Ligand SMILES: Cc1ncc(C[n+]2csc(CCOP(=O)(O)OP(=O)(O)O)c2C)c(N)n1
């Protein structure tokens with residue numbers, strides 16, 4: 001296999017693992033096994049794999065609320081991810097973070113964040129630390145098009161440019177912020193121009209072309225490592241509703257069909273076959289990934305809930321006194337009242 005094909009093959013696998021994981025996240029919900037109903041699937045956004053593969057092992061990142069795909073592409077264990085989403089003890093944060101607050105310092109995941117734009121400044125802070133410590137590391141902030149309307153992004157881009165920080169801002173433009181189409185939320189869709197106004201290298205690329213995403217990200221991350229921060233917007237389509245409960249009544253069937261036809265996996269598969277890959281070989285890869293994710297789903301379902309007496313572990317600073325559980329306080333009040 002040529003180097004080009006090898007890379008596309010690896011990217012296709014990453015993307016298949018993202019989609020396959022997200023399908024199991026959806027299944028967790030249907031089986032009433034998820035902790036909460038606000039599960040945001042990144043199906044249609046698998047092109048992010050191109051960015052993740054362009055990062056080095058010691059690079060770090062933050063994600064928004066739709067970050068499962070980014071984390072699994074980074075090498076997260078699907079069983080531990082699904083356990084976290086199910087609120088189980090074997091999860092990455094022992095079940096206390098869930099889908100929208102998953103984090104793992106070992107893999108450089110500085111945290112998902114449910115506040116639109118909320119994780120952007122954290123990535124800039126990490127980049128500032130790398131620069132001050134003279135470490136050749138880059139931090140990447142992943143966020144949605146909704147964050148393009150948040151002030152924190154502009155404060156962050158300004159400081160990144162001013163202090164020449166090793167950071168890349170990545171906007172995943174999936175065309176929607178909840179039920180609002182991006183062109184109803186922003187006056188100027190040329191997001192790259194906004195970044196350039198701050199002195200950053202700014203680009204918009206087709207997010208369904210994973211090779212193009214990878215090539216662009218590799219250059220941008222390389223420049224960031226030299227102190228030239230960048231902004232990359234990848235254009236794609238959110239295949240399903242905002243969260244698992246949303247049936248997208250605000251979109252028509254034609255639009256959804258056209259959006260889903262722009263499938264990053266379909267594009268990569270066609271290209272691999274044009275370059276000589278066999279359909280059967282790709283089908284076998286898909287089946288192998290599906291089996292991996294099925295096993296991860298079952299492991300997550302079988303995992304135990306965290307014991308009640310560990311409720312306050314990991315969520316308060318170790319030197320802080322632990323709060324008294326509500327039940328203990330209620331009992332104290334009741335016995336006081338009935339004395
Ligand atoms: C500051 C803030 N405002 C509003 C919300 C409610 N909210 C949650 S997700 C979301 C849409 C975000 O859209 P986008 O950034 O494009 O991400 P996507 O859901 O498309 O991945 C909104 C408005 C929030 N979480 N935080």
Ligand SMILES: [Mg+2]
Pocket residue numbers: 144145146172173174175176177178
């Ligand atoms: Mg969006």
